[in-house]
Amino acid sequence: MTISKLTSDKVKERADIVEVVGDYVPLKKKGQNMWACCPFHGEKTPSFSISPAKQIYKCFGCGKAGDPIQFVMDIEGIGFQEAIRHLAGKYGIEVEEDEARTPEQNLEQNERESLFIALNFAKDFFVKNLQTDEGRSIGLSYFKERGFSPQIIDKFDLGYALDGWDNLLKSAKAAGFEEDILLKAGLILQKEGDPSRLYDRFRGRVTFAIHNISGKPIGFGARILTKDKNQPKYINSPETPIYHKSDVLYGMFQAKKAIRDLDNCFLVEGYTDVISMHLSGIENVVSSSGTSLTEGQIKLIKRFTNQVTVLYDGDAAGIKASIRGIDLLLEGGLNVKAVVFPDGDDPDSYSRKVGTQAFQDYLKNHSRDFIGFKIGLYQEEFERDPIRKAEVIREIVQSIGKIPDPIIRSVYAKEASGLLQIEEEIIHAELNKSLIKSQKDHFQKAKDEVEAEEKLEELISTSAQVSxxxxxxxxxxxxxxxxxxxxxxxxxxxxxxxxxxxxxxxxxxxxxxxxxxxxxxxxxxxxxxxxxxxxxxxxxxxxxxxxxxxxxxxxQRWEVSAHWTGRHGILVPxxxxxxxxxxxxxxxxxxxxxxxxxxxxxxxxxxxxxxxxxxxxxxxxxxxxxxxxxxxxxxxxxxxxxxxx
The missing domain is CATH 1.10.860 (DNAb Helicase; Chain A)
Structure with a gap:
């Protein structure tokens, strides 16, 4: 469908740049404008400027600029029509269509929009399958056993893929979708050795829809319910033009408001961990879907909060294997805490075991900052072995060195000194060594950039050298x-x-x-x-x-400070x-x-x-x-x- 000009005009008139950008990044007022760290490139000092008066944004770091519609197009990676639909939904504007379009015409739209349409069709297909005989007896029964309520099933678009060769493929083709789009969306596969034979990727599994930050399905995770040693427990959608695993966190769409409101994000491992915490009344939770944490996922969290609490299963060996994620979070400028569940439990199993209130109390009472968490993790080891204690001290110092803020680094160095029972001067000396080593290349690069910029400034300022x-x-x-x-x-x-x-x-x-x-x-x-x-x-x-x-x-990046007129009473024309x-x-x-x-x-x-x-x-x-x-x-x-x- 093509959106009418009247609808587009209403959206343009109603959309407010501060409200739209504020859905994605926290804003701070400075002068007449609002400022934030740019959501399009990594930075630690805000250079992303939003002008409420002009209704525009501009990043003075990467150069991205536009109005509310352009921002949604850039941040969501969607076209103009989809951006208008998104904003119309946000502001409660009824979308009017100019004319009906056939499925073939829909597929003539750009590839990204076609993929969104195909994946939304698949999501609806899997959800409806829960009402079939097979879906009720297998898929719905599994969800009920886990304690998932109908509201939660609906909230997360949980579904079931029928145990057949090409059920989705047949239904999608009957609805007008071409095989090429279904392949690019990762919904079907080509038989090895015979590319002409196509079949469903997801078969005989419960499905977990993966949404982008605006709520559109972009992929799926699917769990098998039978004990088939030849099949993996979970399979997931492949990388596609609209689904990049390293930039997506499961549950972020459902969690983003709670994360911003509570200024904290719980980070768990799996799909069911996220859903179980919602059942316990905790909505500010996301999952890395069983993969190692990435820089893109950290940037996504940082759009909504600087506070992260990592929840670990009660498995010491597994925690030590995945602890590198804490250093990545620290390096990304986030404040990190951790909670470890009793041995053998994860957020899903423990919440079902103890109930909602006890689960919430456990999270509150067992949350520790990353220093105490790391030291506690290795305490038994270094108490028996002084050499191991020296190694742990170096590991702790390296983690502290990842923190970009020097004041926070100093606070953690003092805390580490007390917990490890070692002089603070030794911690700082080791920290300085670590910082010098890790930042040597960075300083050289920065020096080269500054020298290049100074040369450019000199060139511009010298009129004889400028054409x-x-x-x-x-x-x-x-x-x-x-x-x-x-x-x-x-x-x-x-x-x-x-x-x-x-x-x-x-x-x-x-x-x-x-x-x-x-x-x-x-x-x-x-x-x-x-x-x-x-x-x-x-x-x-x-x-x-x-x-x-x-x-x-x-x-403009700079403006006259309000202090001149407000505090000093100086009129600046x-x-x-x-x-x-x-x-x-x-x-x-x-x-x-x-x-x-x-x-x-x-x-x-x-x-x-x-x-x-x-x-x-x-x-x-x-x-x-x-x-x-x-x-x-x-x-x-x-x-x-x-x-x-």
Missing amino acids: FIEKLSIHEREILRLMSLYSAESLDEEGKTVLEYLLSETLETKFQTANYERIYNLFRGLISTDKKLDLKGLLNTFPGESKNEIIDLVQ TEKDDLAISSYRALLWYKKRYVEKLMAEASMNIKSSEGSNEDFEKILVLQSIYLEVKKIQVLLSKELGIVIG
């Missing part, structure tokens, strides 16, 4: 920035807008930077339609690439206070640079003519052109208050 085109580009950008920010603002009593004034003064010139010339021509086309649009109107009108470039133009002067000076600078470019071209023509057989009169003409342009340059410089020789 006239590059200098002109700076002022072309400034003209476009004013056009974008204040296009509909009036400059005089006659109602002439900033856009009309700047265009009328630059129509005889041509922008030298290709991207800026393209945007300039869009503004010129806007004048011909007699439309007066503010920034939001421009972003809704201009095409995607140009829209992002305009956001890059208008979003803003650009908008006198747009006439701002626009006039921007034009003067642009024209000055344009004239300097013309002078450089004239000078080159004179030099090339002097070395050739050009007649004397032509050289005189070129010289007179140069002198006339020079006069204009002097006048412009004088108007700008610049003294030139």
Whole structure:
């Protein structure tokens, strides 16, 4: 189905950038804008800026920029239509379709949207199978034995894959899905040795739908219920264009609100652990689905909280094998605690054994920070062996060294000193060695980057080394920035807008930077339609690439501190206070640079003519052109208050 323009317009009008971005990352107000660590690239210092007034976002680290719709497209990896549907659901806007589309037309949409449609069909198919005779006797019985209520089954889209060769394949083809999409979605397989023979990937298993952060099915985990030694206990969807295991945590869609509200995320191992904790009234829980923790999964947690509590099964050997995950969490800037269940138990079995209240009490009373947890884990070993104690101290120090915050590092070093009964100075000395060793390459890389940046700054600031085109580009950008920010603002009593004034003064010139010339021509086309649009109107009108470039133009990293006006009572005039002067000076600078470019071209023509057989009169003409342009340059410089020789 194609979403109507009316629905798109309602979403654009209603969607608030702070509310939309706030669903994914915690925001902090600084000045007029909101700031966060960018959800699109790893960083420790916030460079992701959200402007409530302009309804745009921009990351000054990776360059990502856009409006609320673009943010949803980027963060979810979906197309425009899906982003509109997502936001319409968030704001309770009824989605109107322009016209019905056949299954074949649906599959003509981009591949990602087709995969979402196919996986949602499979999810519904597995859920409905629970109502068949086979599904009730096997799948539903298993869920009831685990104590899963109908509400929980519905909440997590639990289902059952019938024990047949191609039940899903037949139903999907009957609904209009092509085999190619079903293969790419990981729902069916090709028989080895005979690719023409296709069959269901999931057969005779209960299914656990894996959702992305907005709730769309992107894959499945499936558990076998028979004791077949030739079959793995669990099988999972393969990597697909919309399912990257290293970036997904099971249960995050159901948990994200609780994680943000409670400022803590419980991390468990399996699907049933997540579901059992929900049954115990604990919703801020996710699972790595039995795989080693990855950097992408850590970044996903960090969108919602900085606090993680890792829940370990009561198996000392298994804990020691998986403890590297704690170091990864620390390195990602998260504060880590841990809980260990009694030997032989996991979150699922223990919650069913003791009941809801006792389970919640156990989590509260047995949560330890990672230092106490690690030391307790190895205590019996190092009490018997002094050499082992030295090894444990080094392991603890290495973990502390992963923490990016120096103050938190210092606090943990003091705690480790007390628990290990060793002088704090020794801990700090070992910590310094570890930090120097691990960060040597990082410092060298940073040093190289700083030197490169300093050289670039020096190059830009030295006018003799910068081409006239590059200098002109700076002022072309400034003209476009004013056009974008204040296009509909009036400059005089006659109602002439900033856009009309700047265009009328630059129509005889041509922008030298290709991207800026393209945007300039869009503004010129806007004048011909007699439309007066503010920034939001421009972003809704201009095409995607140009829209992002305009956001890059208008979003400023720095702003005047509120302390000047609030605390010190100093009035700091803003650009908008006198747009006439701002626009006039921007034009003067642009024209000055344009004239300097013309002078450089004239000078080159004179030099090339002097070395050739050009007649004397032509050289005189070129010289007179140069002198006339020079006069204009002097006048412009004088108007700008610049003294030139």
